[in-house]
Amino acid sequence: MKGKATSFDIAYQAGVSQSTVSRALRDSPAVNQETKDRIFAIAKQLNYKVDKNASNLRKQRSGTLALLLFEDPTVDESQINPFFLAMLGSITRACTKRGHDLLISFQQLSNDWHADYEDSKKADGIILLGYGDYVDYEEKLNQLLAQETHFVCWGARVEGHPEFTIRSNNQQGGRLAGEHLLSLGRSRFAFIGNASEHSPEFFERYQGFVQALSTQGIKPAQVPQLEAISTEQAGFDATLQLLASGYKPDAIFAASDLIAIGVMRALQQQGFHVPSDVAVVGFDDIPVASFSSPALTTIQQNTTLAGEMLVVNLLRLIHREGIAQTEIEPKIIVRRSCGAVLPTASF
Amino acid sequence: MKGKATSFDIAYQAGVSQSTVSRALRDSPAVNQETKDRIFAIAKQLNYKVDKNASNLRKQRSGTLALLLFEDPTVDESQINPFFLAMLGSITRACTKRGHDLLISFQQLSNDWHADYEDSKKADGIILLGYGDYVDYEEKLNQLLAQETHFVCWGARVEGHPEFTIRSNNQQGGRLAGEHLLSLGRSRFAFIGNASEHSPEFFERYQGFVQALSTQGIKPAQVPQLEAISTEQAGFDATLQLLASGYKPDAIFAASDLIAIGVMRALQQQGFHVPSDVAVVGFDDIPVASFSSPALTTIQQNTTLAGEMLVVNLLRLIHREGIAQTEIEPKIIVRRSCGAVLPTASF
DNA sequence: CTGAAAGCGCTTACAG
DNA sequence: CTGAAAGCGCTTACAG
Known part of the structure; x- marks a missing residue:
């Protein structure tokens, strides 16, 4: 036996x-x-x-979802974006909760996609996370669309198919950052992070930010924007460049927490105090945000909810049911780096 | 068609x-x-x-490995130990590199294990990460052993079967911490972290630490050890307790970086300066370690190598080949929290 | 170098 | 409520 x-x-x-x-x-x-x-x-x-192989073969479905993580090839391969790591955790949990298995794999955008997860019957559908340059990415999405693959993705909008994307209301997030900094009496702003169609999420944060500022008569042209991918180093470099230009900001909104941490390091290295000289606000609320010095004020994206929504919507797509909610409302988490909290407050 | x-x-x-x-x-x-x-x-x-289901059914193997992540149930469920997250990344990469898929799932130690991954033919073998209380865990390992499941695990030694475990040389890591702190002229030590058979890895770190101190005539009894699971909060609480006891340490070795960060917060809150009053050394070198304030000196575990070794050894086990190396040598990463680096040095 | 055939272990109409 | 039978889509002896 x-x-x-x-x-x-x-x-x-x-x-x-x-x-x-x-x-x-x-x-x-x-x-x-x-x-x-x-x-x-x-x-x-x-x-x-x-035997799952036998039962899947017979039933023609796998009870498995695949998570493809795209990494920015410009980033050191050992460093995975902590935000995606958090998403990975919540997606895994959401799958387990629904009795599904999760297959995970890292992908390079440049490679031929192993999007054959569904074709080869290994998975019933695909979740896409991260995308590097969005212009290149979009093309791939259209391939998936053409192959009628079941998929959902985070952040990047699929033209004409809003149901495939779960995303934060990034504009609203940018607005929250702008409004908060204005309320603290700041007046010389800067934005650090890529802001073009190549990085739509950052771009939307930027747009929300300048929109909030414009309500106080501050024009976008008065708000320097420096390119940075989502790394500490990029934030550091961009900030040095900003300071070298002679502009003296009193508030910087960074497109991500990783960037924000680099921004603070650069400011401190150049002798600026955060937050009294320059307030800094990030985006994501990754774990590091609360441990940085000073602790980072940031726009939180609820990763637990996001993971849930990705899984739920993918499952609905697979079962040909209508899609549920696809947008997440961001929330500001006030810590020390923006100057709103008294220096004497604990941690 | x-x-x-x-x-x-x-x-x-x-x-x-x-x-x-x-x-x-x-x-x-x-x-x-x-x-x-x-x-x-x-x-x-x-x-x-x-069709993978058909070919797996016929071939009787799946080309898939399963990663089971056990979480400490005492910890908030949204918080995954960053060290395991890093391992997860390197394991995923190692699998991809060898043409294997990776199934991942969170487990509670208390639950019935879904270790049926192999029985149900979904995976050819299992990687176990994290274990909460080791005494409970060991029992489960013996079940796997009895079922002749192919598995490897991180950290926890399987009695009589060293080939199933990939681990850091934790004693050596503890020794490095002790020697380093001694070399900096510290003399009043403490260890924060569980140190019993329930947490064998922490225990070994403790042993290595006191062993190093004993070369200078410092007896274990002179080194307070406080219980703490691997969270910031536990490190914080234990440190307050240590200070309340009246003992004035000038060097604390924490069993993990998360604990160390809590230790530093408690010290600073109580008016102690790190490192001039108290030097702090952690263990793991998680990403947060370099962003804490001051940046944390720590014992690094090479997660890239660890992930590789887990995957390689599991594959060898599956193919009934001899096992390769199973131990990883830790390395000290000197940053600011131990006082070895000049305050003026950048970051 | 190629083909006919068996069979991996299930699920699910179909019939009773 | 239960059984006999077909078939999911492959891989791999076996025979030529």
Whole structure:
């Protein structure tokens, strides 16, 4: 009997047909309760587990979702964006909760996608996270669309198909940052982070930010914007460049927390005090944000909710049900770096 | 032809048998090159992908590994230990590199394990990460052993089966911390972190630490040890307790970086300066370590190497090959919190 | 080098 | 409520 029991082994021991075993194991109402009990007992004793390959093959679906993580190739490969890591955690949890398995894999945008996860029946659908340059990415999305792959993605809007994207209201997030800094009496602003169609999420944060400022008569042209991908180093470099230009900001909004931390390092290295000389606000609320010095004020994206929504919506897509909510409202988390909290407050 | 092409569709179009298609697709040398070329062309055109469920069922293996992450149930569920997150990244990469898929799932130690990943043929083997209380965990490991499941785990030694565990040389790590602090002239030490058979890794770090101190005549009894699980809060609480006892340490070795960060917060809140009053050394070198204030001196565990070794050794186990190296040498990363670096040094 | 055939372990109409 | 049978899409001896 070694070498994995099958449903035939159980059938033999229970004195019923294999069909009945199969039904009982899936708790079909069409099976006598006593028969079921007997079958379950034997299954347990034999340490029987349904062979997923066989049952998937027969059922033509896998009960598995695939998560493809795209990394910015410009970033050191050992460094995964902490925001995506948090998402990964919540996605995994959301899958487990719904009885699905999660297959995960890192991808380079440049490579041929292993989007054959669905074609090869390994997964019923795909979740995409991260995308590097959005212009290149969009093309790939259209391929998936053409192949009728079931997928959802984070952040990047799919033209004409809003249902495929779960995203933060980034504009609103940018607005919150702008309004908060204005309320603290700041007046010389800067934005650090890429802001073009290549990075739509950052771009929207930028737009919300300058929009908030414009309500106080501050024109976008008066707000320097420096390019930076989402790394500490990029934030650091961009800030040095900003300071070298001679502009003296008293408030910097960074497109991500990683950038913000680099911004603070650069400011401090150049002798500026955060927040008394320059207030800094980030975006994401990654774990590091609360441990930086000073602790970072930031726009939080609720990753637990985001992970849930990605999984739920993908499952609805697979089952051809209508899509639920797809946008998440950001929230400002006030800590020390913006100057709103008294220096004497604990931590 | 919609609804996924099969090898029969290709066979029909190529004018050969389905067997030949199957062979050609796996690049069997027993197939004429011209035939192969023809078959590949048709496969590509039909966007054909081998059905993994069918091929796995037939081959009786899955090309997939499962990663089970055990979380400490005492910790807030949204907070995953950053060290494990880093491991997760490197394990994923190591799998991808070897053409394997990775299934991931969170587990509670208390639950019935879904260790049926292998039994249900979803995975060829299992990687275990994290374990909460080791005494409870060990029992589960023995179950896996009894079921002849292919598995490897991180950190926890499996009695009589060293080949199943990949681990840091924790004693050596503790020794490095002790020696370094001694070399800086510190003399009143403390250790924060659980140190019993329930947390074998922390315990070994503790042992290495006191062993190093003993070379200078400092007895273990002179080194207070306070219990703390691996969270910032636990480190904070334990430190307050230590200080309340009246002991005035000038050097604290924390069993993990998360603990160390809590230790520093408590010290600073109580008016102690780090490192001039108290030097602090952590363990892990998680990303946060370099962003804390002051930046944390710590014992680094090479997660890239660790992930590689877990995957490689599991694969060897599956293929019944001998096991390779299973221990990783830790390395001290000197930053500001220990006082070895001049305050004027950048970041 | 190629084909006919068996079979991996299930699920699910179909029939009773 | 139960059973006999077909079939999901492959891989791999076996035979030629």
